[in-house]
Amino acid sequence: MLFSTAWLSRYVELPESTRTLTDLLTSCGLVVDQVDEVRNDTVLDLDVASNRVDAMNHFGVAREIATARREPLRPPDSSVDETPGCAAADLATIEIDDPQGCARFVARVIRDIEVGPSPAWMSELLEVIGLRPINNVVDITNFVMWELGHPLHAYDLDLLAGNKIVVRRALPGEALQTLDGTSRSLTADDLVIADADRAIGLAGVMGGANTEIQAGSTNVLLEGAWFDPQLVRNSAQRLGMHTDASHRFERTLAIDGMVAAVDRAAALIAELAGGEICQGRLDEKDQLPEPVSLSLRSSRVEKLLGVDIPEGDIRNILERLGFEVEGASASFLVTVPRHRSDISREEDLVEEVARHYGYERLPNTLPALRAPEESGDPMVLAERRLKQVCVAAGYREALTPSLGRDEDQAAFLRADDAPVSIANPISKALGFLRARLSPGLLTVVAHNVNRGQQDVRLFEIGNRFTQPSEGNGAIERKALALIICGPGQVAHWGESNRAPDLFDLKGTLEAVARRMGWPAWQWRAGTQPGLEDGCSAELLLEGEVQGWAGRISAEVAERFGLALPVWGAEIDVEEQLARPARELRYSPLSRFPGGVRDVSLQLAESVSFDHIEAAVTSREDVSLAGFELVDVYQGDDIPSGQRSLTLRFTYRRDDRTLTAEEIDSAHQAVTSHLLDEFGGKQR
Amino acid sequence: MGATEGEVPSVDQGQTADGDPLAIIQQLQQQFEVEAESISDEAELAELRARYLGRKRGALTAVFDRMRSLPGELRAQVGKQANQARQLLTRRLDEISSALAEGRDKRCDLDVSLPGRTVHLGSLHPITLALQEIESVFTRMGYEVVEGPEVETDWYNFEALNIPKEHPARDIQDTLYLGGEWLLRTHTSPVQIRTMQRRQPPLAIIVPGRVYRRDTPDATHTPSFVQCEGLVVGPDITMTDLKGTLDHFAKALFGHETRTRFRPGYFPFTEPSAEMDATCPACAGNGCRVCKGSGWVEMLGSGMVHPAVFEAVGYDPQTVQGFAFGMGVDRIAAVRYGIDDIRTLYENDIRFLKQFAT
Structure with a gap:
């Protein structure tokens, strides 16, 4: 909002330097966004808070300056020299049909004026704050609004049918051509100023063209009113009209501010446009509320x-x-x-x-706060830890927008997952809340691949939103998503690269579960929307599907403009994050040496590793301390439909040293157990 | 320091034709041992081998050559001795060769200027890094980090925060609605309301999270961004505490030399309200592009919690009071790291993310 320092100085002594003035205004809450020298004036662009309608005019700003500087404030002269022999009440009547919409309507009549250009001093003041001078009468209403803060309107009294003002709601189908030349269709939600026949102004927003002051107008009715802020805002918003007047009316003006403004404007019209001010101020109002x-x-x-x-x-x-x-x-x-x-x-x-x-x-002090037992909500702290684990696993964190397109989400959604739409979206491309994080990550992958950065290894942790089965709102749950692609990062000039695959994701997620102290997800082959069949898995916890991992289907990848293989995983972690943090406990280390034995088993391909794992862990052998898979082999010497698995078993007891014979015998027992259960043979 | 060829005893030189061949062999062996002691590299070893066992000039080879002219019994005796000597010398030469090879391995010969084996570290997003810094300053002072839902009701987002239905801040342009009472929170303040409903004072919390505004994306706005708010409530929390806390925060985040400026502002949920500016970290307050020449950057909004907010959660505003503040983490990250377009934060270009791989 622009203010002229020359104009301000009419009401208060200003400091010598502009810098002192801007510091002073800033410190009392009127931030100076910009200072411009215009002609011989210094123009300040002030950021006036929306609740300070009293400071949206020069006198109001001068009042702040006067208070801050302990200087006297000089109000403008609003004394009116009325001409005897003509009474305003004889020339016009005011009727308020909607007293809630219009709590007060004040008017004066000025006769025999001569419309012409404003004097230079006024034109200049208006121009430096960005207003275009129109004619002396209209300029005076603008000048007084920017001086005292109350918007005014001047009607050509001779064009008022029935010499009458009625404040009422617009009639069905009623239209009004406003001063900007646009024809507006009105509704019963709009408050209008009307004469005996028709609407002549949209209350608090803009006057009508039909009663406009023009060259040749001789008699003026000057309006200063108080309109309901909500009604003004609704009309202005619905009609897309944000005016200096509506900006002020929306912010609750003083119920008595128009009195001085109308008088001041009438006096200026008499002074600058000639004419005589009729006796009496028309003032239609109910009982005014007491001041607070x-x-x-x-x-x-x-x-x-x-x-x-x-x-x-x-x-x-x-x-x-x-x-x-x-x-x-x-x-x-x-x-x-x-x-x-x-x-x-x-x-x-x-x-x-x-x-x-x-x-x-005010001095700076620090409050004495209680020392909290935790630095935050357990779930918040768990999420922070989860991020650190993903970083330690070599993934970079991405943050992607929560708003996007329905179509991008759809590829990953199951039939019963409905994304949440925005009722008043910014654009179609921002019409939905994300139900999955992966589309956002795929967009990031495409951004990078298109710039020649093919090795991408990213994670995101964030909220996903789906529609509840009934009612409005959204189900909001935290998820973790991983995405990897590219030819594989080469660690050393002496080594070759390896393209990432499902087992990179699986290894990461296994490490995540271990480090977070969560139970491991069970991996089950399954088809997933958005993933390649045969290359995807469901991740389960206690029988419930929590998420998936696999290769993004070629079709979906193509949708994001990606031609290279991309692997991703996405898991709901809401419940895991809520788990209590793992208790760290020491368990004594065995003081006795152990032994290691390998065995290679040639088994049918249909024997999946988790079956073997289950068989081994089901054994109640205190000497079996651990086992791992060290090789999977399929070659010319293995019949098709079979594969060779090499397992490494560690044998150790906590209470004594095992003899070589004991180890051999335990190893033989495990081997026999596996061959008995799964068939096949030892290689 | 190998011996020179001239010093090697030879059958011709060291002894006359009638010299004792057996003594010569013994002498050659002794001489060899002396010379073998000082061999230090492969070249000297080859030279040593050539001088004693070389086909043309080897000293021991010459003994074999001359042997043929010796009488039968002596020839057999010399032949036996010469063969033993050859075996001994050959073994010693092999031993020296292995020792040299071993020494070569131990000596190590790397081009240490070649690059090391890359460790592919992950990294946190700069917004997370900025947020962690912010959280860390406040948790050191005794605050707890609290989070809450992004989808909120009108009551939590507006009504409880003294933003009644007709308030200009509720203009439909600013808020994204889902239908019914539901909307996307425009600030994280609803979490403060929820926390106050759940707990009794005193409390000191900070509340980070995503918030939403109906803003068309440009260099300084994104429709969703990360905010961090704070709230302190107790019987005696004052405006001077607000100033001291936030001044300390600015110094902790941007450096001890940072100065702050508090000026009146307007928020429906605080009274008195204050905006805090900090001296521009890019130019130390001298004026630059980042601060548009003013030397100050807007950092956060704050104020004493409005009594209507306490009333909404069932606290008695005559017995408790407190302050609240809020800042855009995206903006803090942008100022902190010198990022001029906020949208860069959400592109997640690997080259960009790598710059924050601390």
């Missing part, structure tokens, strides 16, 4: 701010800002001026005192 009175305890000021501000300072600040202060500091009785519609509680007064006492004068 609040008690302010200096003890409350001290309790909230942490410093004791002298009683005299409190009183002085509030009075300069227009508050009436009575009583003593134990409990001041403060009457809030009507232009401060933002003040309704004691704390609001504390802020006023603090603003002008100066935030910078």
Whole structure:
């Protein structure tokens, strides 16, 4: 919002330097975004908070400056020199049909004016703040709005049918051509100013073309009103009209602000456009609400701010800002001026005192806080650990947008997963909340591959959203997604690369489960939307499917513009993250040496490794301390449909040393057990 | 330091034709042992072998050559001795050769300037790194990290935070709605409401998480971004505590020389409200592109919790008070790491992510 310093200086003595002025304004809450020299004037672009409609005009800003500088404030002259022999009430009547929409309507009539250009001083002030001068009467209404803050409107009285103003809701099918030349169709939600026949203005937003002041207009009806903020906002929003007037009406103007504004404008019209001000101010209103009175305890000021501000300072600040202060500091009785519609509680007064006492004068202290037992929610801490484990496994963290296209999600969704749509999306491309993280990661993979970076190894942890089976809202659960692709990273100039595959993902997820202290996921071959059949697995926990891993199907990869094989995994980890952190406990180490024996078994391909694992772990042999798979072999010397698995068993006891014979015999027993159970032969 | 060829005793030179061949062999063996002691490389070893066993000039070879002219019994005796000597010398030469080979291995001969075997480390996203720094400053002061849902109700996101239905901050342009009372939270403040409902004061929490605004993506806006808010509630928490805490935070994050500036602001859920600027970390407050020449960067919004917020959660605003603050983590990361387009953060270009692989 632009303000002219020349204009401000009409009401208050400004500091010599612009820098001092901008610092002062910033420290009382009017941030100066920009300073421009325009003609001989310095123009300030102020960021006025949306609740400070009182400071959206030059006099209001001057009031802040006067308070901050402890300088006198000089209000503009609003005295009106009425011409005897003509009474406004005889020339026009005001009728308010909707008193909730329009709580007050004030008008004056000025006769025999001459419409012409504004004097240079006024045109210049308007121009430097970006307004285009139109004619003296219209310019005066704008000038007064930017001077005192209350929007005004001038009608050509001679064009008012029935010399009558009616404030009412628009009629069904009613239309109005506004001053910008656009024809607007109105509804019963719009409050209009009308004459006896038709709408002549959209209340609080813009006047109508049909009663516009033009060259040749001689009699003026000047309006200053109070319209309901919500009605004005609704109309402005629905019609896409954001005007200087609507901006102010939406923010709750003073119920008495129009009186001085109408008088000031009438006086200026008489002065600059000639004419005579008719006697009497038309003022249609219900009982006005009492001004707000609040008690302010200096003890409350001290309790909230942490410093004791002298009683005299409190009183002085509030009075300069227009508050009436009575009583003593134990409990001041403060009457809030009507232009401060933002003040309704004691704390609001504390802020006023603090603003002008100066935030910078408050000392810096640190509160004495309790020492928490944990640095956060267990789930939050678990997620932080999970990220660290993924990083340790060599994955880079990606953060991808939560909003995207339905079609991108669809490829990975099962029939019963419905993504959540946005009711008022920014665009079609941002119309849905993600139900899966993988589409976002695939977009990242494509971004990188297209830039020649084919080796991608990423993870993301984030919320996924699906529709609940009934009602609105969303089911929101944390998931972990991994994605890998590329020819494989070469670690050394003397070595060759290896392309990643499913077992990279599996190894990572096994390590994740171990390190997090979670039970391992069971891997089961299965088909998955978005994955290549035969190259994908379901991940289960206690029989429940938690996620999947596998190769992204060629079709889906192509959708993201990817031609190379991409492997991914995505798992719901909501419940795992909620598990209590693993208790660390020491178990004594065996003091006795162990022995290692390998065996190669030629088995049918249909014997899956997890069956062998189950058979081995089912053995109740205290000397069997561990086993691992060291080789899988299929070659010319193995019949088709079979494969050779080499298993390595470790034998050790905690209570004594095993003899070579004992180890051999235990090994023989395991071997026989496996051959008995799965057939095949020892190689 | 091998012996020179001239010093090698020879049948011709060292002895006359009638010299004792057996003595010569013995002498050759002794001489060989002396010379073998000083062999230090392969070249000297080859030279030594040639001088004693070489086909043309080997000293022992010459004994064999001359043997043929000796009488029968002596010839047999010399032949036996010469063969033994040849075996001995050959074995010694082999031993020296192995010793040299072993020594060569031990000596090691690497081009240490060749690059090392790459360890492919993972990395955290810069927003996570910035958030961890922020969290760390506050948890050191005794705050707890708390999170909550991204999909919220109107009441938690607005009503409870003193943003009534007709408030301009609720303009449909700003908020993404899901239907019914449900919306995507526009700040993480609903988590503060939920925490206050669940727990009694005193409490000190920070609340990071994704939030959503109906903003068209550009260099400074994304429709979803990460925010971190904080809340302290107790019987005596004051505005000076707010200032001291946040000033400390700015110094901890951007360096001890950082200065802060507090100015009045407006948020419906705090009163008094304050915006905090920090001296621009890019130019130390002298004015640059990052701070648009002002020397200050906007860092966070804050204020004393509005009594209406306490009333909404069932706290008595006459007996408890506190402060709250909130900042955009994306923005803090951008300022902290000198990133000029926020969208870069969500592209996840590997070259970009690598720069944060600490």
